């Protein structure tokens with residue numbers, strides 16, 4: 001049975017995985033949420049299935065997979081917080097069907113990614129990775145051969161969103177020319193030029209940097225054909241998602257000397273914890289910078305994300321607001337005064353709202369405020385009623401056909 005009445009805050013159990021920043025914990029404490037369990041690493045599906053029934057909120061980063069099976073066992077789960085940008089690790093459709101909104105931090109770590117990519121680009125242009133490796137082996141590779149300034153070179157940005165646009169601005173400050181390719185029409189910032197096709201961007205760029213989300217269209221977006229279209233001696237950077245690049249094809253292109261260098265932060269399969277082995281066809285290739293998915297891992301980003309996502313979870317818990325949820329109709333709500341608040345999540349089918357309103361009419365309960373938002377499949381309606389009336393209404397609302405979840409707040 002899912003939670004029907006909001007508990008006292010100190011009884012609400014929160015599970016935070018993957019070293020979610022202390023700033024989140026402080027936010028929860030400040031708002032009276034003290035039952036917090038923290039883990040520094042991710043949990044496997046099995047581990048989650050064994051414990052998820054205890055928790056009302058779960059906070060994760062990019063490593064924890066929240067599958068349909070996990071949601072099926074999460075009887076008390078009220079909401080999920082992804083303390084990162086990506087939500088591809090969560091079955092957000094399954095979450096919806098169980099009436100669980102998923103929140104994330106859509107931009108708090110974007111500057112950190114842009115800065116890392118900029119630094120890597122300069123390192124690759126100067127052939128620092130191979131010179132660094134040579135020094136570690138006791139060799140002395142002092143040469144200007146193949147080393148270039150960034151000034152005057154062309155940076156091609158694939159995916160001109162929060163990260164891509166910031167990177168473009170930073171690169172122009174170095175005197176680079178910026179071109180970009182995006183499936184949406186985007187406002188060009190600075191002197192950046194939009195390219196009509198991915199192929200033309202690849203053929204024009206000295207450095208290609210990928211900043212697209214993981215979608216069916218971006219799966220292996222850069223494979224053997226695309227690598228062959230890149231200029232001989234050009235560089236590839238991927239700090240987006242590991243599924244975007246065919247790493248075997250990249251390794252072959254690097255070994256053949258076509259692509260001259262690469263910086264890769266994300267991988268199709270990443271170790272679940274810092275003690276697991278990292279396996280990749282790029283290991284041992286000197287001209288590649290490999291980083292363990294740390295594009296967004298700065299103190300500044302993590303602290304801001306901690307606050308941002310914790311506040312979204314607290315708001316949903318305290319007043320039902322779903323503003324900026326990634327899988328749910330968005331409702332922005334004022335705090336209720338002198339009333340009880342009922343939250344009703346239902347299938348968006350003809351007649352459901354009518355039946356909800358009939359419950360109130362039959363019980364002669366007045367709705368003081370009502371807020372509704374729907375998408376093509378889901379409806380979320382929030383109703384404030386006089387104190388003391390909510391319990392009777394809840395008992396009837398639960399039986400309205402199409403109800404996914406119904407709760408009373410305070």
Ligand SMILES: NC(=O)c1ccc[n+]([C@@H]2O[C@H](COP(=O)([O-])OP(=O)(O)OC[C@H]3O[C@@H](n4cnc5c(N)ncnc54)[C@H](O)[C@@H]3O)[C@@H](O)[C@H]2O)c1
Nearest residue numbers: 159160161162163182183184211212213217239240295296
């Ligand atoms: N390495 C890290 O630690 C790290 C940190 C943050 C984000 N990321 C990844 O970076 C990605 C981009 O982040 P963002 O904040 O810039 O996202 P964003 O949503 O602001 O921008 C993504 C852009 O890609 C475009 N796009 C989508 N599909 C495309 C396609 N097939 N071809 C071309 N363009 C396409 C979108 O229209 C959008 O403009 C995130 O989805 C996340 O996976 C990684």
Ligand SMILES: O=C(O)[C@H](O)COP(=O)(O)O
Nearest residue numbers: 061062063084085086296
């Ligand atoms: O989606 C994101 O924001 C990035 O991939 C970073 O994920 P992380 O918080 O697990 O480092």
